[in-house]
Amino acid sequence: MSGNGMAGSMKGMGMTMDDNLQANMDEYLPLRDVVFKTLRQGILTGELKPGERLMEIHLANRLGVSRTPIREAIRKLELEGLVTMIPRRGAEVAQITIKSLQDVLEVRKALDALAIELACARITEEDIQLLKAACDNFEQMTKTKDSTQIAKADVELHDIIVRASHNDKLILMVNNLAEQMYRYRFEHIKDAAQHERLISEHQKIYQSLAARDAIAAAEAVKEHIDNQEKAIMIHLDK
Template structure:
């Protein structure tokens, strides 16, 4: 199934396993629809099932797999159309949420956004950390928008968006640009400039959309 031997270092074993499986999914070595069976992985890797189970939970949180009762972990499909469907909604609704939140974010919220931007700038060898920091940055203004329906809609996209966002934080990703865009967004929030915040968030998402779409290895819908 394409899972390579795991080299053990100071990284927790579950994260090392997740990184290997994630990389192989992104490269197309592990195909959409393929089952990841815990006993088989345990036998192939020569390790217990506990870290494998933890790794699969991480990958499910990122949207790479879906754990289905009595079937196990199934690798999810992602296509150009999936990316477009997610981002065409996100670019409109998240920029609206940002605009609505300008008068509601606190000084503490802005300080946390700065901390998260710094974490992204410093980077991490763990892609999951980068994705989660980026997600939390966006969640701060989304959750402050004051519109519960809008918040729930964007929450519904979160898992799929996390999977797509992984491409931005790989070795050939756009981490530097993400950080610069985050800093500009923070400055607009500090200036309480609703128009600028909305414009910058929309541009930020559009840039991510274009970059991610260029990196997704599955170019067509399954079966086409």
């Protein structure tokens, strides 16, 4: 714990401006954001379990930083709904109840419907190509049987669709909602039996989007989410 505060920045590396003219020197991230991402990752992957206390000194030692960036990261997680604060007792990983998941799913359905509707009207030709590539990539990944890679490809694909809505607020909110279900969605995607269906659902969404057929797209997305919901609910019961 040397007391310096470098975080991803290239510091004292004898690198001059000439070395990389318009390079993105801006890979600087405040420690609070590094911690934020780390903790979020931990929560979403289940490494940090619901109900687990997040104690500042412990985390600080573990991550090799002071308590300040830890606290600031927790504030953000708090607003994101990933941790629960108990005043003067600290933070703990938010407990996810069936009710809270149902609530999230309910809202997500509405926002995904909005996203696909807007995307139909606003998606660019470029993004249609990107989406096609993402569909293909997802299919490839299912063959590798590497769940992490599959999940990543899936997130990538959905990201393209939501971004195609060109509504920044919507993008933010859908991402937040998706995040809350990440754990369960992950389990869903790990199930190889689902892969064929997922691929065909993606295909259907892509096609209706490419054709800018809002009605077909809405239907395809609804089916996709309903299936996801079922899978999650089944998974929750056990």
